[in-house]
Amino acid sequence: KTSGPLAGKKVVITAGGTVERIDLVRYISNDSSGKMGFALARAARAMGAAVTLIAARTDEAPPRDAGIDLIRVQSAQEMHDAVMARWSHCDILVKAAAVADYRPRESSDSKIKKSGSTMTLELVKTTDILESLGRIKDKQFLIGFAAETGNAEVYAKDKLVRKNLDLIVANDVAMEGAGFGTDTNIVKVYDAEGLVLDLPLASKDEVARRILRLAAERVAGALI
């Protein structure tokens, strides 16, 4: 498909939860199923974009449609490298992935043996991918997500400014029907001026379409 409001645009979507290895058989991750990111990838494609989907661990199989280029990654660092490699050719980037904020300082190539009655795992900060992109942003349109449990508006607006984003999608993941694993979401979208979309319970497909419409209006000047 080469027509539609995002025809000729290159869209990069990240999805799923990163996997931070403790050892060969154990890791730290989160509850992201990949559904929100997959819905965004399908919606961007349906609007005519050439899509790159960078997916970490997911519960579901990613879409394999023509026009969606799939890249699998594990850790926050691998996601960082995959995003950076595509950044200069990208028009719109949506970071729906749940990226680990911390990873184990060391990871073992073999299974760690059980020993003492307690065990301490030292964690170090990962690189914040969105923040790095915000710093080097040129023509790209950058959309972040904020997964919060309470005070979503305040934290989301802070992330919008601090990470130099064009839009932020706030979801209060403590609300029934919103956030991790569900087929629906409840979101509020902000730009630098304030609230631009307030979407009560809707399917992730619908949420994805509405977010990308906002992007298309701003990037391609499309009136939808």
Ligand code: PMT
């Ligand atoms: O996958 P699903 O089950 O469908 O669930 C969807 C979702 C809840 C995962 C999704 O809607 C969502 O909110 N994704 C963002 C989750 C998240 O990591 O939020 P955050 O507030 O911790 O991070 C803010 C933003 O910074 C996110 O866009 C995140 O991708 C990005 N980030 C975070 C840490 C990091 N090291 N690098 C990043 O780029």
